[in-house]
Amino acid sequence: MKFSLNSTFIKTACLILPVFILSGCSRGSHLEKMQSEIYEVMDKVGPSVVSISAVNRVDGSMKIGSGVVLDKDFILTTENLLQNSNELKIKLQDGTTIDDSEIADIYCDFETNVSLIKLKKGNLKPVRLAKKEQIRNGTLGLIIGNTNYSKGLQVALGTVGSSWIGGIDPYDQELLVVSANFCSYQAGTPIFNYQGELLGLAEGKLEGKDNVILVLPASTCEVVGRILKQDGQIKRGWIGIYSNTGRSKLKQNRSEGEGVKVSEVDKDGPAFKQGVKVGDLIIGCDGKKIKGEAEFRKMISKAPIGSEVRLLLSRDGQKMEKLVKVETSKNMPVFRRCPNRCI
Structure with missing residues (x-):
C-alpha cells in the first residue's frame, strides 16, 4: 500500500535543500532517500492507523480524528475525541468500515485522556510502542493521520520535545510537544519515529501556538491501556x-x-x-x-x-x-x- 505526501514534506525538503548543496551532496539522491524512508514508514504503519468519526450528542456536530491499533481487537485514541459522542465509524486504510454494531465496548479515562475501543471481533495489525528512554528533545517525528480534506493518510515532519504539562496523576506522565507545520491537526493523530514505533497521540494544540501540538506519550497509553483492557476503568x-x-x-x-x-x-x-x-x-x-x-x-x-x-x-x-x-x-x-x- 502506497501513500502520497502533502505539501508539508515539500516545504521541509526545501528548507533543508541548501544544506545538501553547501555540503556538496546530490540534491536528488538525498531527497529521494528521505522520501523513500518516509514511504517505508507509512507503508509499515498504514494498516494500523485508523480514521474515526463520531457525532457529538450535545449539538449534533461531526467529530473527526484518528487512532491506532493497540491490539488485534483494541483501537487506541484520545478521550476528548470520544467524549459525549455516539454513532462511531472507524475506517481502515484499505476502505473497511467498522460501525457501532461491531463495537463491543468503549473504555475512557478522563484524567489521562486515554480511550480504548474494543471490537467484538478483530484481527487488526497493532503498532509497536517506542520506549520512553528512546525519546529525547530533538527526536524526529512523523505525524501520520487523517484530515478533513484528505484522501487517505497525510504526513508531516516535526521535532519532539518534553514539557512540564501533566504528570499530576500517578498514571499520567508529562506530555510531549511536537513542533510541526501541520495545520489540520485531529485528535488522536499518531506520531511515529523513523522505525515506525509510536511516540504518542496528538491531543491538542498549545494555546497561541498553531504549530505546536501537545502529545500524549506512548508510555502513558501503554500503562493506562493495560489497566483499561483488564478492568475497564481506573479507580483512583x-x-x-x-x-x-x-x-x-x-x-x-x-x-x-x-x-x-x-x-x-x-x-x-x-x-x-x-x-x-x-x-x-x-x-x-x-x-x-x-x-x-x-x-x-x-x-x-x-x-x-x-x-x-x-x-x-x-x-x-x-x-x-x-x-x-x-x-x-x-x-x-x-x-x-x-x-x-x-x-
Whole structure:
C-alpha cells in the first residue's frame, strides 16, 4: 500500500535543500532517500492507523480524528475525541468500515485522556510502542493521520520535545510537544519515529501556538491501556480534601514545602467523617513524610479502594493522627490535569 505526501514534506525538503548543496551532496539522491524512508514508514504503519468519526450528542456536530491499533481487537485514541459522542465509524486504510454494531465496548479515562475501543471481533495489525528512554528533545517525528480534506493518510515532519504539562496523576506522565507545520491537526493523530514505533497521540494544540501540538506519550497509553483492557476503568483513591498549595504548570515555579495545607473538606468525604479540618497541615501519611501536594495526591490516588491511610496532622502546633478510609471520588474533575481538584 502506497501513500502520497502533502505539501508539508515539500516545504521541509526545501528548507533543508541548501544544506545538501553547501555540503556538496546530490540534491536528488538525498531527497529521494528521505522520501523513500518516509514511504517505508507509512507503508509499515498504514494498516494500523485508523480514521474515526463520531457525532457529538450535545449539538449534533461531526467529530473527526484518528487512532491506532493497540491490539488485534483494541483501537487506541484520545478521550476528548470520544467524549459525549455516539454513532462511531472507524475506517481502515484499505476502505473497511467498522460501525457501532461491531463495537463491543468503549473504555475512557478522563484524567489521562486515554480511550480504548474494543471490537467484538478483530484481527487488526497493532503498532509497536517506542520506549520512553528512546525519546529525547530533538527526536524526529512523523505525524501520520487523517484530515478533513484528505484522501487517505497525510504526513508531516516535526521535532519532539518534553514539557512540564501533566504528570499530576500517578498514571499520567508529562506530555510531549511536537513542533510541526501541520495545520489540520485531529485528535488522536499518531506520531511515529523513523522505525515506525509510536511516540504518542496528538491531543491538542498549545494555546497561541498553531504549530505546536501537545502529545500524549506512548508510555502513558501503554500503562493506562493495560489497566483499561483488564478492568475497564481506573479507580483512583479519594478522601475528600482540597489544598490551596496548588501546583504551577512550570516546574521552575513550583514551591514544594513541608506538608499539605487543607483549604476545604468535602462534607460527604471520609476525611470529614474522621475529623480533618480546614487549616490542618498534613505532614505524614502511613509513616512517610509528606513534602508536597503532588506527592500526597499520588499516594492517595494509588491507595487501594477500601483501605485506610494513617494521616499525621499538625493543628495549632499540636500533632495528631487520623485513620481515614480511602473511597472512590463521587465527582469527576471538570478540567483535565487540574492541579486544584479534590484529593
